[in-house]
Amino acid sequence: MFKKKSRELRSNGERPSLITLTRPSSVIAEQFRTIRTNINFSMIDNDLKTISVTSAGPGAGKSTISANLAVTFAQEGKKVLLIDTDLRKPTVHKTFHVPNRDGLTTLLTDRETEITDIVHHTETDNLYLITSGIIPPNPAELLGSNRMTQLIDGLEQIFDLVIFDLPPIVAVTDAQIISNKTDGTIFVINKGGADKEMVLKAKELLEKVNANILGAIFNRVEIEENHYYYTYYGEDK
Known part of the structure; x- marks a missing residue:
């Protein structure tokens, strides 16, 4: 169904932000699998079909989190679609090295365009992009x-x-709009990059639109070599 664009997604060099692909045995990749498990358990009584990923402000790493979560769920066998809904500073096309001539805005403004015309099938089984x-x-x-x-x-x-x-939730209303339409929202907090007041403000904005906050991811935390996970899982060389 979505095979026509698969040739466009051949790897074009190293992609350090996609650590779940480039270093699947690493400590960080294992943490993404842990997050996947926690998300699955958070909605046991409901069918979780849509997830929003946002942050309080820019630079928190929410796009990197989104991409790696998408890879991790696809590796589990789910048919996953990652949509770049940051219509102000999009990055998904850069992360996966795909063209951005057409995309979500095309689907929303051109009723003649079908989903199959826009979706990219990545080199990762079960993972698709818009x-x-x-x-x-x-x-x-x-x-x-x-x-x-x-x-x-x-x-x-x-x-x-x-x-x-x-996009970040404090700066614009876009994140509130979509969070209200999805089954759950994940909030990314950058260690040292967002003060308490900003984080609380972001949480308040999500609650105002009745967003279902699944949890928060504390990003960019250094892991020391003597950490339990480092010893147990090892590091890629």
Whole structure:
């Protein structure tokens, strides 16, 4: 169904941000598998089909988290779609080395365009992408449109899990809009990069739209060599 673009996704050099692919036996890759397990357990009584990933401010690493979570869930056997919903500073196309001529904005503005015209099938089994497309002048209006709601409903019928890489929540309203439409939201906090007031403000903004906060990921924490996980799982050389 989504095979036509697979040739465009041949690896184009090392991708250090995708540690779950480049170093699958590393401590950090194992932590992503732990996060995957925690997410699965967080929604035992409900079918978790859509996840939003956001942060309080820029530079927290939420796009890297989104990409590695998508890889990790795909490795579990789920059919996963990662959507770059940051229509202001998109990065998914750079992370996976794919073109960004068309993407989410194309689907939202051109009703003749089908999902199959936009989706990229990556070299990782079960992992698919929709890039942002051209940066629009009205991101919030597009994401809050009925067309976006219909698109999410349609994607839930095709994929086991859809992950939305959102912009930071304090700066713009985009993250609030999509978090309200998804089953759960993950909040990324950068160690040393977000003060307590900003984090609390972000949490308040999510709660205002009744976002289901699954939990927070404390990012960029140094792991010492004598750490328990380092000893047990080892490091790639």
